[in-house]
Amino acid sequence: AQTVTQSQPEMSVQEAETVTLSCTYDTSESDYYLFWYKQPPSRQMILVIRQEAYKQQNATENRFSVNFQKAAKSFSLKISDSQLGDAAMYFCAYRSYSAYGNKLVFGAGTILRVKS
Amino acid sequence: DADVTQTPRNRITKTGKRIMLECSQTKGHDRMYWYRQDPGLGLRLIYYSFDVKDINKGEISDGYSVSRQAQAKFSLSLESAIPNQTALYFCATSDYRREYNEQFFGPGTRLTVL
Numbered sequence: 001a002q003t004v005t006q007s008q009p010e011m012s013v014q015e016a017e018t019v020t021l022s023c024t025y026d027t028s029e030s031d032y033y034l035f036w037y038k039q040p041p042s043r044q045m046i047l048v049i050r051q052e053a054y055k056q057q058n059a060t061e062n063r064f065s066v067n068f069q070k071a072a073k074s075f076s077l078k079i080s081d082s083q084l085g086d087a088a089m090y091f092c093a094y095r096s097y098s099a100y101g102n103k104l105v106f107g108a109g110t111i112l113r114v115k116s
Numbered sequence: 117d118a119d120v121t122q123t124p125r126n127r128i129t130k131t132g133k134r135i136m137l138e139c140s141q142t143k144g145h146d147r148m149y150w151y152r153q154d155p156g157l158g159l160r161l162i163y164y165s166f167d168v169k170d171i172n173k174g175e176i177s178d179g180y181s182v183s184r185q186a187q188a189k190f191s192l193s194l195e196s197a198i199p200n201q202t203a204l205y206f207c208a209t210s211d212y213r214r215e216y217n218e219q220f221f222g223p224g225t226r227l228t229v230l
Contacts, residue, residue: 004158033216045206045221052216091158095217102147102166102210102217103174106158
């Protein structure tokens with residue numbers, strides 16, 4: 001079974017600075033998807049960014065980018081120019097590539113605090 | 117209007133009571149899921165359904181049951197609620213035809229069992 005580990009329960013960043021959230025996973029599969037979800041105090045789960053394992057290029061969405069290291073099974077999220085609205089719980093998630101394997105496996109989450 | 121809705125948004129109940137959480141979607145997705153979120157554990161899958169006739173147990177299905185009444189509706193029931201079922205519950209949907217088949221979540225239901 002796949003597992004996802006987020007080793008940082010909490011992180012803090014100064015507004016306008018850059019922060020990196022860590023995620024590692026364990027799998028024996030070669031093809032899969034990885035996701036970062038944001039959960040603000042409203043508790044809504046919002047998809048931030050996604051990555052396919054067979055794509056070597058790291059995904060980028062505006063101020064959010066990932067560092068995907070397949071061999072190391074690492075999938076970190078970098079937030080540049082941090083804003084107060086980035087304060088939230090962030091979850092890393094894994095999904096198998098197969099059509100039937102659509103279940104998401106989540107990490108425990110990292111709380112990000114943004115200081116003004 | 118929200119694409120994935122959950123009712124109720126908050127619920128307090130007593131041990132032993134039967135309770136139903138409902139999920140509806142207007143996204144036209146075929147796949148629906150129920151997760152629970154607990155502090156320090158992230159989200160864990162309870163049940164999932166790929167269509168009306170296909171329902172599957174997830175990681176933590178004991179004490180729960182589900183019903184897929186229609187393509188757009190997926191309900192989660194706690195037959196006899198217990199305090200350790202106190203959690204935040206999420207419904208999600210996905211469309212396997214989309215490239216990433218990413219899941220879209222409802223706003224969550226905060227359930228407290230006293």
